Amino acid sequence: MKLSSAGLNQQSPEGAKNFLNSELWHACAGPLVSLPADGSHVVYFPQGHSEQIAVSTNKEVDAQTPNYPSLPPQLICQLHNVTMHADMETDEVYAQMTLQPLSPQEQKDVNFLPADLGAPSKQPTNYFCKTLTASDTSTHGGFSVPRRAAEKVFPPLDFAQQPPVQELIARDLHNNEWKFRHIFRGQPKRHLLTSGWSMFVSAKRLVAGDSVLFIWNDKNQLLLGIRRANRPQTVMPSSVLSSDSMHLGLLASAAHAAATNSRFTIFFNPRASPSEFVIPLAKYVKTVYHTRVSVGMRFRMLFETEESSIRRYMGTITGISDFDPVRWPNSHWLSVKVGWDESTGERQPRVSLWEIEPLTTFPMYPSPFPMRLKRPWPPGLHSFSGMKNDDMGIN
Amino acid sequence: MKLSSAGLNQQSPEGAKNFLNSELWHACAGPLVSLPADGSHVVYFPQGHSEQIAVSTNKEVDAQTPNYPSLPPQLICQLHNVTMHADMETDEVYAQMTLQPLSPQEQKDVNFLPADLGAPSKQPTNYFCKTLTASDTSTHGGFSVPRRAAEKVFPPLDFAQQPPVQELIARDLHNNEWKFRHIFRGQPKRHLLTSGWSMFVSAKRLVAGDSVLFIWNDKNQLLLGIRRANRPQTVMPSSVLSSDSMHLGLLASAAHAAATNSRFTIFFNPRASPSEFVIPLAKYVKTVYHTRVSVGMRFRMLFETEESSIRRYMGTITGISDFDPVRWPNSHWLSVKVGWDESTGERQPRVSLWEIEPLTTFPMYPSPFPMRLKRPWPPGLHSFSGMKNDDMGIN
DNA sequence: GTGTCGGCCGTCTGCCGACAA
DNA sequence: TTGTCGGCAGACGGCCGACAC
Numbered sequence: 001m002k003l004s005s006a007g008l009n010q011q012s013p014e015g016a017k018n019f020l021n022s023e024l025w026h027a028c029a030g031p032l033v034s035l036p037a038d039g040s041h042v043v044y045f046p047q048g049h050s051e052q053i054a055v056s057t058n059k060e061v062d063a064q065t066p067n068y069p070s071l072p073p074q075l076i077c078q079l080h081n082v083t084m085h086a087d088m089e090t091d092e093v094y095a096q097m098t099l100q101p102l103s104p105q106e107q108k109d110v111n112f113l114p115a116d117l118g119a120p121s122k123q124p125t126n127y128f129c130k131t132l133t134a135s136d137t138s139t140h141g142g143f144s145v146p147r148r149a150a151e152k153v154f155p156p157l158d159f160a161q162q163p164p165v166q167e168l169i170a171r172d173l174h175n176n177e178w179k180f181r182h183i184f185r186g187q188p189k190r191h192l193l194t195s196g197w198s199m200f201v202s203a204k205r206l207v208a209g210d211s212v213l214f215i216w217n218d219k220n221q222l223l224l225g226i227r228r229a230n231r232p233q234t235v236m237p238s239s240v241l242s243s244d245s246m247h248l249g250l251l252a253s254a255a256h257a258a259a260t261n262s263r264f265t266i267f268f269n270p271r272a273s274p275s276e277f278v279i280p281l282a283k284y285v286k287t288v289y290h291t292r293v294s295v296g297m298r299f300r301m302l303f304e305t306e307e308s309s310i311r312r313y314m315g316t317i318t319g320i321s322d323f324d325p326v327r328w329p330n331s332h333w334l335s336v337k338v339g340w341d342e343s344t345g346e347r348q349p350r351v352s353l354w355e356i357e358p359l360t361t362f363p364m365y366p367s368p369f370p371m372r373l374k375r376p377w378p379p380g381l382h383s384f385s386g387m388k389n390d391d392m393g394i395n
Numbered sequence: 396m397k398l399s400s401a402g403l404n405q406q407s408p409e410g411a412k413n414f415l416n417s418e419l420w421h422a423c424a425g426p427l428v429s430l431p432a433d434g435s436h437v438v439y440f441p442q443g444h445s446e447q448i449a450v451s452t453n454k455e456v457d458a459q460t461p462n463y464p465s466l467p468p469q470l471i472c473q474l475h476n477v478t479m480h481a482d483m484e485t486d487e488v489y490a491q492m493t494l495q496p497l498s499p500q501e502q503k504d505v506n507f508l509p510a511d512l513g514a515p516s517k518q519p520t521n522y523f524c525k526t527l528t529a530s531d532t533s534t535h536g537g538f539s540v541p542r543r544a545a546e547k548v549f550p551p552l553d554f555a556q557q558p559p560v561q562e563l564i565a566r567d568l569h570n571n572e573w574k575f576r577h578i579f580r581g582q583p584k585r586h587l588l589t590s591g592w593s594m595f596v597s598a599k600r601l602v603a604g605d606s607v608l609f610i611w612n613d614k615n616q617l618l619l620g621i622r623r624a625n626r627p628q629t630v631m632p633s634s635v636l637s638s639d640s641m642h643l644g645l646l647a648s649a650a651h652a653a654a655t656n657s658r659f660t661i662f663f664n665p666r667a668s669p670s671e672f673v674i675p676l677a678k679y680v681k682t683v684y685h686t687r688v689s690v691g692m693r694f695r696m697l698f699e700t701e702e703s704s705i706r707r708y709m710g711t712i713t714g715i716s717d718f719d720p721v722r723w724p725n726s727h728w729l730s731v732k733v734g735w736d737e738s739t740g741e742r743q744p745r746v747s748l749w750e751i752e753p754l755t756t757f758p759m760y761p762s763p764f765p766m767r768l769k770r771p772w773p774p775g776l777h778s779f780s781g782m783k784n785d786d787m788g789i790n
Numbered sequence: 791g792t793g794t795c796g797g798c799c800g801t802c803t804g805c806c807g808a809c810a811a
Numbered sequence: 812t813t814g815t816c817g818g819c820a821g822a823c824g825g826c827c828g829a830c831a832c
Contacts, residue, residue: 056635066651087634094634135793139824144792187828190792194826238633239482239489240451241644242660246636248651249644256461256643265637530814534803539813582807585813589805 020173021223025084027127027213028093028173028225030304033270035095036079041110041281044075044099044266046254047324047333048277050247055272059243066248071255073331075101076110076281080263086173091204091226093173094269097278101258110281126153129213129227129308137201137208145182145191153216154191157184168193170214170224178224200224213308227271227308275334279354287354288332295319299338299356303347314341315356323350415568416618420479422522422608423488423568423620425699428665430490431474436505436676439470439494439661441649442719442728443672445642450667454638461643466650468726470496471505471676475658481568486599486621488568489664492673496653505676521548524608524622524703532596532603538588540577545586548611552579563588565609565619573619595619608703622666622703670729674749682749683727690714694733694751698742709736710751718745 026033036042054060077099086093102110128149130136136143145154157164163185170178181195206212209229216222241249250266257264268278293299300312319337322329334350421428431437449455472494481488497505523544525531531538540549552559558580565573576590601607604624611617636644645661652659663673688694692712700706714732717724729745 053635066655085634092634096637133793135795138794140795141825141827147791183826185827186792187830188791192826198825238635239480239487239662239664240448240633241636241641242491242648242662244660245644245648246641247644248647249636249640249642252643252647253637253640260461265639267634267637269634528814530816533815535816536804536806542812578805580806581813582809583812587805593804 020084020086020175021171021217022084023215023217024173024223024225025086025093027129027215027223028086028091028227029270030227031308031310032302032304033276035082035084035097035268036278036280038079038082040079041102042077042079042099043279043281043284044077044101044254045073045277045279045331045333046071046075046251047073047328047331048273048275049250049254049266051275052269052273052277053243053246053250055274056269057238057243057246061247062244065244065251067327068251068255071251071258073328073333074284075099075254075258076107077101079278088174090228091173092228092269092271094267096265096267098263098265099257099278100263101254101261103261106261126216127213128153129211131211131229131306132201132206132208134208137206137210139198142195142197143180143193143212145193147191149214150182150191153214153222154182155216157182159184168222170222172224172226211308274348275352275355277333283354284332291353291358293317293320293336293353293358298359300359301351301356313347315339315347316341317358415479415481415570416566416612416616417479418610418612419568419618419620420481420488422524422610422618423481423486423622424665425622425703426705427697427699428671430477430479430492430663431673431675433474433477435474436497437472437474437494438674438676438679439472439496439649440468440672440674440726440728441466441470441646442468442723442726443668443670444645444649444661446670447664447668447672448638448641448645450669451664452633452638452641456642457639460639460646462722463646463650466646466653468723468728469679470494470649470653471502472496474673483569485623486568487623487664487666489662491660491662493658493660494652494673495658496649496656498656501656521611522608523548524606526606526624526701527596527601527603529603532601532605534593536589537592538575538607540586540588542586544609545577548609549577549586549617550611552577554579563617565617567619567621606703669743670747670750672728678749679727686748686753687755688712688715688731688748688753693754695754696746696751708742710734710742711736712753 050061080098080100081096082098083096084093085096128146130146130149133144135141154168155166157166163183165181165183168180168182170180172178178200179196180193180200183192183194184190185192200206204226206226207229211227211229213225213227214222215225238246253264253266256262266278268276270276295317297317298314299317300314302310303313305311315338317336318339320335321337322331323334324331332353334352336351336353336356337349338351338356339349340347445456475493475495476491477493478491479488480491523541525541525544528539530536549563550561552561558578560576560578563575563577565575567573573595574591575588575595578587578589579585580587595601599621601621602624606622606624608620608622609617610620633641648659648661651657661673663671665671690712693709694712695707695709697705698708710733712731713734715730716732717726718729719726727748729747731746731748731751732744733746733751734744735742
């Protein structure tokens with residue numbers, strides 16, 4: 001897997017000379033984001049890709065957009081050349097993936113490894129993430145470091161000095177160096193970053209509510225990333241191509257690649273996209289074909305908290321049906337309607353099978369609401385796309 | 396023609412509530428840019444659109460990109476809903492156009508008006524444009540206003556005061572208000588903008604080499620625009636959609652619209668695009684079918700100077716052939732190879748017929764290298780796209 | 791334990807005419 | 812005519828502990 005800081009030649013690998021740190025990328029992307037491995041088999045969902053574009057351009061897909069009848073709702077692909085990037089202007093992390101749809105013959109021959117469920121996101125251990133306060137971002141002062149955080153990830157201070165001071169050097173996603181004066185002072189004593197901090201805040205255009213995260217990695221390097229708060233008005237529509245043409249472009253790219261078994265390239269923005277739309281094939285097969293779900297079944301699902309940790313929410317399956325019966329019939333994308341135990345009203349009403357953990361207490365076979373498989377392995381693409389309704393007998 | 400400042404809902408007309416000033420847009424776009432009128436007939440060149448995308452994404456079209464055999468190299472369209480916009484972040488001007496390809500029947504019935512050659516760009520008269528110096532953009536001082544410029548476009552000062560001072564209020568492309576202290580002082584006396592200027596420079600992120608322009612319009616309003624210097628490293632590739640998919644998207648959009656006679660939307664960035672790719676139909680027909688050009692013929696062509704005025708360059712036609720014989724055979728786009736009298740080596744080696752003024756001294760009929768017309772008016776789209784070589788007998 | 795503030799000093803912003811190109 | 816500079820005064824940046832939650 002290649003890592004690079006997005007520059008001018010972001011799309012040409014030979015131009016990406018400076019590599020960015022994988023730990024930092026994952027820390028900025030969040031604990032739930034994992035990228036499939038280079039060379040592995042994945043399932044690509046044009047529908048999910050389309051949703052990301054809709055969010056990025058702030059424009060829903062136009063009702064007039066033509067369908068691509070030849071394009072199934074999911075493509076089994078081999079994944080080439082996953083590269084991690086960060087936007088030069090905003091430091092927003094994203095991944096570039098090159099996908100190659102498998103021919104029907106290749107799909108039969110694919111070596112299915114049940115264990116290959118995608119490496120879990122390797123979140124670094126020695127790191128902290130703090131949401132910036134008004135004081136942190138004001139020009140009046142520096143950055144107040146939470147005590148536990150400083151003790152965990154910063155090199156220890158020499159407490160023989162009065163006051164204890166040191167210079168910290170941290171590198172961001174673009175491998176730029178930032179120097180901070182780290183001092184332990186005040187009454188009561190506290191850790192502060194003073195000189196150098198305001199330069200960082202203004203250069204990255206941070207405001208109160210944004211987060212910074214520091215990582216102390218195995219090579220004794222200090223890494224520094226940012227996560228901007230969800231400012232709803234941040235999305236800037238591109239003036240390069242109309243959103244309708246972008247939607248069409250992704251469909252045409254995928255359809256062309258599927259028809260010719262050639263490669264196509266996509267971008268995945270983990271913090272913008274509502275859901276991951278490139279899923280490890282093994283994970284997909286396991287949940288779609290080897291897990292039985294039914295209406296009324298209880299499940300749990302992982303979410304990221306505001307403090308960048310993980311918490312589980314519980315819910316109940318209330319229905320199983322096509323999310324978009326017109327455009328994408330017989331797709332497993334967001335096919336599960338759910339209700340949430342803690343109904344803040346903000347959690348999504350639909351999920352995909354591979355996002356949830358069903359809480360099943362009854363034995364695997366038989367089951368009261370089984371999702372039976374006619375074939376243990378689908379012979380080709382089209383049976384893949386047409387299987388759901390056949391197997392579940394519902395709509 | 397609607398005018399709006401690009402915001403979140405740039406692509407949805409109902410969200411564009413604040414209208415931007417047409418004079419200011421044209422002043423920022425430059426003296427050579429003209430937009431076809433709402434409702435008029437135009438010729439759209441996917442190839443030119445593709446070039447703009449290549450420039451915007453800093454990525455040439457991939458050799459693997461499939462052709463759209465059904466998409467001719469030019470589409471005759473009716474133009475709906477031209478709107479002028481300015482990028483919220485950079486103030487870069489661009490236009491959004493909704494195009495509807497004509498059916499073959501409509502092409503026969505089109506009411507061809509030879510006079511409808513597109514309104515010439517209405518450059519305002521009371522305006523000035525100054526390239527910023529190091530002193531202008533330094534935090535050390537204000538903005539030095541050229542004397543003639545101040546006298547032409549600023550309201551007259553009250554010279555009874557010592558020193559003469561007034562407050563100027565100017566509005567930018569987003570209709571934001573900027574206040575400046577305009578003072579006439581120093582030894583020798585000169586016009587200066589002091590208070591308020593540095594705020595403007597930092598907000599717009601202007602650097603030495605960028606230009607500002609002030610307009611005093613008929614309604615006694617002061618307007619304020621910017622033109623950034625051509626910084627070659629400015630182009631930021633989008634992380635929304637791969638450039639290959641963007642190229643495919645524009646082709647698919649145009650092809651779908653042509654097949655169904657439905658509307659599609661494009662963006663035109665006058666200062667990024669190498670050439671205009673939406674040409675008034677009358678202008679196209681006049682130059683392609685009613686103008687005879689031949690190798691060796693002399694011509695002149697308009698260019699914009701660094702001072703935002705117009706100058707003419709002379710050249711000689713050295714050849715007539717397809718610019719891209721594989722992808723876009725039989726297209727008039729950049730079909731004329733030229734040599735320039737003042738060969739700085741920087742002027743483009745190819746132009747389109749409608750960009751040049753042939754200097755013809757011989758009578759219209761006959762001519763030594765005539766471009767004969769088999770038909771005075773093409774009956775349909777396909778004869779349009781296939782006509783060039785037939786008529787000229789060359790390749 | 792940490793967010794915000796008043797106090798205080800030093801740097802930089804920003805207005806002025808001098809001067810030269 | 813106008814770009815850059817030295818001079819100067821005031822604003823703001825930025826470091827400190829006090830204090831409260």
